Amino acid sequence: MTNRLVNSTSAYLRQHADNPVDWFEWGDEAFARARELDRPIFLSVGYSACHWCHVMAHESFEDEALAAMVNERFVPVKVDREERPDVDALYMAATQLVSGHGGWPMTVFLTPDGSPFMAGTYYPPTDRAGHVGLERLLLAMDDAWRTQRATVEQHAQELSEGLLKETRFLDHLTSSPPIEPWAKINDALVDDLVARCDEDGGFGGAPKFPRPSYLEALLHRLDDPVVAAAAERSLAAMSERGLYDHVGGGFARYSVDAQWHVPHFEKMLSDQALLASVYLRADRAQGGHARWREVALDTLSFVVRELRTPSGYASSLDADSNGGEGLHITWTPDEVAEALRARGHDTLIDATCAYYGISPGGNFEGRSIPMLSRTDALSADQLVTVRAALYAARQERVPAGRDDKVILEWNAMFAAACAESRDPQLLEVASELLRSLSSSHRDERGWWRTQSKNARATAGDLAWLMEAQLSMFEASGDAQWLNAVRPLADELMAHYWDGPRPTPSSRDVGLGFWSTHDEVSDLPQRLKEIFDNATPSSHAVAATAFARAAMIMSSDDYRVVAERLVQLASSVVNQHPSAVPDLLRAWGFLSRGREIVIPGPRGELADLVALLFVPFSVLITGSEPASHHEFRERGLAYVCTHGVCQQPVARESELRLVLART
DSSP states (O other): OOOGGGGOSOHHHHTTTTSSSOOEESSHHHHHHHHHHTOOEEEEEEOTTOHHHHHHIIIIITOHHHHHHHHHHSEEEEEETTTOHHHHHHHHHHHHHHHSOOOSSEEEEEOTTSOEEEEESOOOSSOBTTBOOHHHHHHHHHHHHHHOHHHHHHHHHHHHHHHHHHHTGGGGOSOOOOOOOHHHHHHHHHHHHHHHBOTTOSBSSSSBOOOHHHHHHHHTTTTSHHHHHHHHHHHHHHHHSTTBOTTTOOBOSEESSTTSOSEEOOEEHHHHHHHHHHHHHHHHHTTOOHHHHHHHHHHHHHHHHHSEETTEEOSEEOSEETTEETTTTOBOHHHHHHHHHTTTOGGGHHHHHHHHTOOSSOSBTTBBOOOOSOTTSSOHHHHHHHHHHHHHHHTTSOOOOEEOOOOHHHHHHHHHHHHHHTOHHHHHHHHHHHHHHHHHTEETTEEBSSTTOOSBOOHHHHHHHHHHHHHHHHHHOOHHHHHHHHHHHHHHHHHTBOSSOOBTTBOSOOOOBOSSOTTOOOSSSOOOOOSOSSSOOHHHHHHHHHHHHHHHHTOHHHHHHHHHHHHHTHHHHHHOGGGOHHHHHHHHHHHHOEEEEEEBSOOHHHHHHHHSOOTTEEEEEESOSHHHHTTOOTTOBEEEETTEEOOOBOSHHHHHHHHHHO
16 A cells, blocks of 8 residues: 555655555645644654654554554645755754754644644654653644644744744844954854864764864864864864765764764765865865865765766765665675675785774674774775775675755755866766756756756755856856856845845845745745754855855945845854854955956966965956956966955966965
8 A cells, every 4th residue: 555655756755655644745735634624734854864764654654553543633744854945944943942952853743724833853653761652642732632722723823933033033133233354253163163172073972963164164274283183183083983984985974973983874965065075175275185185086976976866966875774774884894804705805804804993893783884993904005905895895785775866955065066176077077967957957937956846946056056156167267157157146136035135336135035936835934044054054155156256257236145145144143153154154255255367278377276275265267257357468367355456477386475475
């Protein structure tokens, strides 16, 4: 037996197609049924790679008795948070207000008009170890709905009012004071991060998440040995321990412990893109740190090799395979021996186990998560041989499930990372991807979040696409990428901007970007996103994209939009930069930005710039835009700040000096 999710375009929803729960997808049909039957909506939100989502599905949604209770007393709705991040964001805010924490699977009870009145995350079938059981919760919510309706509706109204303040936090700021100088704010952020960085690297206890934006903040203060040590410690621990896949490449989503030993094995495309970018910048900031560039390129190669689909790159790999968590990643000494013997490398078995810390007892459920334990055990050539053998053996295992949903935002992140690498093959990957997305994710109505074209692109989707196009222009000097930026900026302003558009003559108008397109009407509230989480907020990405576009195109129209976005949140940037580190990055482009203009085809001077860490700069080569190249000589480098240019230089040594003193 299957339910109506069997025809869904979402892999996560299809995973629930054989549940006895009579699931609806999010939309008018579900709300109409709830109104018709006068029942609450039982909303369950998760994603394909989520381990605990699978656990709750197996424990509760496959249970006939619990499913019957849900079907008889509620209207059950299942949502893929990656396909509908707006739905997820709204009800995650409710979950955090109700329970004080969030996570997935997310479980929310709604009135038939979509107002939440109770929310939580994972619920086992029955009461267990401090967790309320789903059975008891369902009975309580049904009883409250039938016998205490007025109380439920009042609570829903109060919670909706609280949500309005959370989801439109920007609109409720009482003032927008002048923003402090970038260096002052970044110093405060870095000092806070260094104080929070423990001996194992990273910023906080378990579960420990990589935070690329925090790491990038440290890169601006590497002249301070304490800051440099915190950055080195964090970058090393994340890439040398269990968070990183030493056989196949790429990063897990987070570590369940504070030492980065045991990962939550799922891999997200967004994490690969953002972490590869920060390792590339760390390589340049440290004057050519070969290990960091190797990690970045290995991560991007993993994506190309294992996540490619006909219309882009898949969103994730599952944490589970063959019915167990991490079975596709972990090893025993016997499995290592079998893999190496099969390929004629018997003599490297002991050294390989020593190198990766593969032991009889293991470090995870009797098996070993590879991490760099004895790096002197194998030579560089031996490591290449061993890694190829282990990877070939791993390809024979049952693979982790892959969600082939191609998310516009995350693919744009990946294209931007490939462009930043300046690697010729990866530049071609990015070029091919951006051309593909313009077909697979766009039609006559505009842009869509996934290739299925059933959810409108978010502001974050389009802002990241702007960022990717700008990065490709910097990497190539090809005007096609710059020409693609203008319609994206126009669409953002036309369909996502709140209020009057700021102009050079009227700067302090408008209230920023809504997260959703103005044609999206199936949510009780429209949202704005300002705080950075696992990925940068759409507010911050848009501010950075408009600031960079303004510098490259000499556009005051784009600059005032970026300035308005930063100014709207100035009180948060000034006082709580750790909540908005990516908006601080946008402020860096606006206040400290440098245009490096080298007219004509790319040459040695442009290649030098690509090797250096030049914060808040844009590189302009080729012949467009004409405003930057008029009256300037080919082959010379012009370094400009706010329209004031240094004397042009012709030699690499001279360019280094100019960049060092400006």
